[in-house]
Amino acid sequence: MKRSHAALLAAGLLLIGTTSAQEPLDNYYPYEQPDYEEESRPMLRPDSTLFYRGVALAEDLYGLNTDFRLSFVRYRRRGLAWDTERNTLHGIELDYDALSALRNLGAEELRTGGLHMSATVGDAVNGSREMRLPEEESAPWHRASVTFTGRNYLFGAKIAAGRQLGHGWSGAAALHYRTGRDLRAEGVFTDGLSIGVRAAKRFGEEHLLTLLLVAAPSMRGLRSPSTEEAFTLTGDPLYNPAWGFQDGKVRNSHVRRQFEPFAAAIYRRRLSGATRLEATLGLRYGWQSYSSLGWYNARTPLPDNYRYLPSYIGDRATEEAWRRNETRYTQIDWDGLIARNRLADGEAVYALEERMTRTARMQLELRLTTEVDSRLTLRYGLSADIDNRRNYKRMRDLLGARYLTDIDQYLVDDDTYSNLLQNDLRHPDRRIGEGDRFGYDYALQAQRIRAHIDAEYRTDRLTARLHASLGYDLHFRQGYYEKELFAGSGSYGRSRECSFTPYLLKGAAGWAFSPRSYLELVLATGARSPQSEALFLQPQYNNRLVDNPSTEQFHAIELNYRRTGRYLSLQASLFAVAMFDGLKTRRYYDDLAATYCDLVVSGIGTLSAGAEAALEWRMSRRWSLSLAAAAARYKYIRNPRVTLYSDVDNRLVDDHAESHMGGCVPGGAPQLSGCLQVRYFGPRGWGFRLSGSYIGARYVEPSEVRRTERVARQGALSEELYERFTTQERLGDVCSLDASLFKSFYFTRSRLSISLMLNNLLGGRNAVYSAYESLRVRRSYSGDTEVFTPFDTRLLHIYPRTFYLTVSYKF
Secondary structure: OOOOHHHHHHHHHHHHHHOOOOOOOOOOOOOOOOOOOOOOOOOOOOOOOHHHHHHHOOOOHHHHHHOOOOOOOOOOHHHOOHHHOEEEEOOEEOOHHHHHHHHHOOOEEEEEOOOOOOOOOOOOOOOEEEEEOOOOOOOOEEEEEEEEEOOOOOEEEEEEEEEEEEOOEEEEEEEEEEEEEOOOOOOOEEEEEEEEEEEEEEEOOOEEEEEEEEEOOEEEEOOOOEEHHHHHHHOOOOOOOOEEEEOOEEEEOOEEEEEOOEEEEEEEEEOOOOEEEEEEEEEEEEEEEEEEEEEOOOOOOOOOOHHHOHHHHOOHHHHHHHHOOOHHHHOEEHHHHHHHHHOOOOEOOEEEEEEEEEEEEEEEEEEEEEEOOOOEEEEEEEEEEEEEEEEEEEEEEOOOOOEEEOEOHHHOOOOOOOOOOEOOOOOOOOEEOOOOEEEEEEEEEEEEEEEEEEEEEEOOOEEEEEEEEEEEEEEEEEEOOOOHHHOHHHOOEEOOOEEEOOEEEEEEEEEEEEOOEEEEEEEEEEEEOOOHHHHEOOOOOOOOEOOOOOOEEEEEEEEEEEEOOOOEEEEEEEEEEEEEEEEEEEEEEEOOOOEEEEEEEEEEEEEEEEEEEEEEEOOOOOEEEEEEEEEEEEEEEEOOEEEEEEOOOOOEEEEEEEEOOOOOOOOOOOOEEEEEEEEEEOHHHEEEEEEEEEEEOEEOEOOOHHHEHHHHOOOOOOHHHHHHHHOOOEEOOEEEEEEEEEEEEEOOOOEEEEEEEEEOOOOOOOOEEEEEOOOOEEEEEEOOEEEEEEOOOEEEEOOOOEEEEEEEEEO
C-alpha cells in the first residue's frame, strides 16, 4: 500500500523549512587581478548545444504542480494503471514507500511526464521518478522537524544529517517517526518508523561506491469502503465498518503491518575519457500483512453486509438503531464474537486472519554511457530481476477459541465436495493455533532480464532520442500445500512455466526555437508482460494457468511544448495512449451460478487521449502563481471477454462471454482537472500559499461481469433493471481549497521555520474519494418471480477540513 496522503503533505511542508538560501560565491569579484601572470592558452570554442540543452531536459512541470494537490481523491494520471509510471533508483525498480526515506537522505529527484525520455530513464510510458544518490557531501547539513495533525496520525518527527567522514568517506542518516490515531475516522491509526543510512567511499579519482539501507516497520489501521445507505444512516461520511469495541476499547479488524528493508549498492567508474560505468544491485526482503475477520459455517460479522441493513430487513427499529449509531448494529461486535467462540467447545467459529506476503527480490542494473562525440551519446546495458513472493494465511487471533481445523470451510455443507475438505493433504485435519499458517501457502516467482540501448543525438537546435529494449520474462507458481480438490501436481509443487518477450521502441525528435523554447514529438510502441497473479485461475491453491496468456500491447504518441523564462515557464502536452489485450483474474461468489468462481477477463482495450498544461509565473520578487490543467477522454475501446470457471473443479460456467464495456471510463481517472496556487513571500520570513483544485468527469470503477449477456439480460427482467446493470455511475465533481501560512527565523548559520497548512477549507464532507461496482448481484423474490438486482456501489468519502502544523530547523 502506498504512503498515506498525510505523510506526503508533511514531507512537502518540511521542504518549506529546509530549502537553503543561495550561498555567496567564494570568488565574489570575478575581475579581481590575480597575484600572478596567467600563462597564454589557446582559445576554446564553446559548445553551442549547451544553450539549448536545458529547455530540452526540463522537469515535469504538470506533475510537480498536481501530484499532491489532486491527492484528495483517487487519481490516476492519464487514466493509466499505476505500474505504467516508473519509480527507480539508479535504474532499478523502487517501491513507492521508499521515496520519502530517500528524500530525507538528500537524494536528487528527477521527474518526467508521459513519454518524455530523460538522460537516465528512457522506457517510461506514463512518466518517471528517478532517484539518484549524491556522490559526496559538499558541506555538512542537519535537519529536524516535528509535525502535528489529525489525519491518519497525531504526531510525527524527522531528523536527518549528512557530512564528510574523512578518508574518502561521506554519509547521511535519517529517521522519521509517526504515531497516533485519526481524529475524524474511528479505528484509523498509524505507528511507523523509517530509518535510512547511506555511505559513499571514493577510491582514487575513478571509483565511487555508495551503500544504502532503508528499513521502515509500520502498522496502520485502515478505513474500509461501504455503501451510501450506511453513510446516510449514520450521518458520517467517514463511517468505518472495520472497527468495533472489545472490552470497551476500539479495535480495527483491517490492520496493515509491513517490514520490508531495502538495501542497495551503486558502483560508479569512468572506464575511459568517453565511457562511464554504473552498476546497481538492489535487495528487498521482508513481509507485509493485511488482517481481516474470518467466519466458519457462521453468519458474517461485517456490520454493513446488505442482509443487516434496513433496506433489506425492512425493519423500522433497525433503521432507528442505525440512525442513533448504536455500535452493536453499526460496528463489529468483538465481545459477541468471543462469546460465540466460547460456546463452540474449543473450535473457532470466528477468528482474525492475516494474509501474509513474504518478499525476496534482487535486482541488478548494468549501465554504460559512451559519448561517441560531442553530438552523439549512447547509453546501453543489461538488467536482471528475480522477484519471489510467498503468500499464506496466518492466524492472528482465535478470539477466545483454542484451535481451528485447517479445512475448506466453504465446502462443509456441499453435497458433492464435502468429502474433499483438506487444505493440505500432507497434514490432514491439522489443528492450528495463533501464529500458525493455514488455508493456503504458495509462492509466485517472476524472473526478468532486459537488454536496452538509448541513443541521443544533438545539434545546435535538434535533439533526437531513440530507446529500444528487449526482454525475457518467466513466471511460475510453487505450491507448498497439496489441496485435496486439486491433489498432486494440480496444487503442489512447481507449475508449468509461462514466458513472455516484452519489448519497447521509443523515438523522440525535438527542435529548440531558442534557448527558452522547445517542441518535441514522441512515438512509442511496445508489449508488457501480465502480472504473475493474473496468470493463474486461483493462485492460492491451483497450478492451472489461464488459457492463451499474452502480452499487453500499447501504442502511444505525444507532442510536447516547453518554454522557460525568467518570469514565466510553460509546458503543454497533447497525448494519446492505446492499450490492447489486457488480462486480469479474480475469485468471487457468483450469485446466478450459486458457487464460487474464478473470473478471467481477457482482451481488455483502453484509450487515453487528451491535453495537459502547466505554467509558473513569477509575477514579482514576492508574488508567484502556478497553474495546471488537464482535459482528456479515457475509455474502454474494446469489449473484453469474460470466462468463468467453477472454483472447485474448473468446469466452465461462462465461456468467453462478451462484456459490453465499450465507452465505459476506468475508475479513479478524472477526465477534467485543474490546480491554481498563489504564493507570497513577504519580508522578515513571512509567507503564505493559497491553492484551489478541481476534479471532474470521473466515474465508478466498472465491473466486467455485470455487463455480460448472462447477467444483464438473464438477470434483468425489465429494461429498467438492464440499465441498472449496464449504466456506469458518474461521480460528483469536487473542489478543494487549501491554504498555508509560514514564518522563517534566520540565524547566523541556521534557520527555524513554522508552517501551518489547512486542507479542504470548504469543508466538503460528502464528496466521494473512490468507488467501485460490486461483482455480486442480489437475489430476491416478487411473488413467485426471482429477481436479480446489482449490489450497491461501495465507496469512500474524502476527508473534511484537516490541518498540519510543522516546525522545522536546519543547522
